[in-house]
Amino acid sequence: MAPVKAEDLVPHPVREQFDGLDFCITSPPPWLTTVVVAFQHYLVMLGTTVIIPTIIVPLMGGGHAEKAIVIQTILFLAGINTLLQVHFGTRLPAVMGGSYTYIYPIVAIVLSPRHALIIDPLERFVLTMRSIQGALIIAGVFQAVVGFFGIWRVFIRFLSPLAAFPFVTLSGLGLFYFTFPGVAKCIEIGLPALVLLVLFAEYASHFFVKGSFVFGRCAVLVTIIIVWIYAEILTAAGAYNERGPVTQFSCRTDRAGIIQGSPWVRFPYPFQWGYPIFCWQDCLAMLAASFASLIESTGTLIVVSRFAGATFCPPSVFSRGVGWEGISIILDGMCGTLTGTAASVENAGLLPLTRVGSRRVIKISALFMIFFSLFGKLSHSLKLLAASIVNT
Secondary structure: OOOOOHHHHOOOOHHHOOOOOOEOOOOOOOHHHHHHHHHHHHHHHHHHHHHHHHHHHHHHOOOHHHHHHHHHHHHHHHHHHHHHHHHOOOOOOOOEEEOHHHHHHHHHHHOOHHHHOOOOHHHHHHHHHHHHHHHHHHHHHHHHHHHHOOHHHHHHOOOOHHHHHHHHHHHHHHHHHHHHHHHHHOHHHHHHHHHHHHHHHHHHHHHHOOOOHHHHHOHHHHHHHHHHHHHHHHHHOOOOOOOOHHHHHHHOOOOOOHHHHOOOEOOOOOOOOOOOOOOHHHHHHHHHHHHHHHHHHHHHHHHHHHHOOOOOOOHHHHHHHHHHHHHHHHHHHHHOOOOOEEEOHHHHHHHHHHOEOOHHHHHHHHHHHHHHHHEHHHHHHHHHHOHHHHHO
8 A cells, every 4th residue: 555645634735825935824024024014014005095085085075184084094994804804703814904896886875866965065974974884884794694604604615716816806907997097197106116116026036136135025115115205306306396286186295185184193983973874775785895895805815825825714714704804894884984894905915925924914014004093194194105006
């Protein structure tokens, strides 16, 4: 009888995981690497955090102050929800943040005739936010029931990695609809940021300075610093003084307005905009987005498990993660984050880029989110510093 090989005893041997991984889910890197990579995860998730309120809040009638508060609330809940998912959910190093999937039902709620007839912009913003809160709470209850009662565990048995691939790909490609128009509005800043990131991450770290800490682990951070200095020089030199308002808003480093509108210190709390309003039309639209978010998050979590070097997760683990994601969406609806929570596709892509899949890194990144969400002006200054990564 032939001897049994060791890899035959393991259903998913190591060779099926990501080959270029330096630190897996249970092997944290040195503290300097941990903090730097965690801060990069924080910067990457800022793209979604900033873009969604930038698109939606003006449609609701809100100004810079309302936009700043919404951004702080999304950031605070993203940190809380990430810790919940890492500790109690799938226990995978996945960042949980605002999802673009919810934008379309949110826009439908914003453009509803019952809100469009309100003349006062602030009153229209508050009433619209309360309607969105009610719809998000119902969507969160739906996900919690599907996850904790094991319903999603039955469906996920038919969702193989090959079947999940199109959903994750489409979720990532969906970002182009919102982000690449930003590159076109300020091509002289957005395009160099994209080129530098690809050059540092894919070429400098592998061919020119192989094994470099700066370009291997910190490609995103180095790109942001260089492009921000470049944009500040263009702004100070007066390159945009004679340009149109759209170009100035997109390219200048002093036109965001959220720093002036944000408080120094603010703690997001439940029902800060008022008690939620439940309308069955809004809830049905949000339930459809919630179901799409289920598949998006599950596919992203499958990707995260491979990039983090984790063993294969059974369907029950993903179902538990979906349940805790439902709890996160309920918290989003209570606090008024304007959008639901899903596993971040952008941060999943950062795992192979840095070759660090440690759970400790994501925990520290969540602490960065919570800390900077409480200090408004400091947080929004860093958001402007990270604005270049939004375009890439």
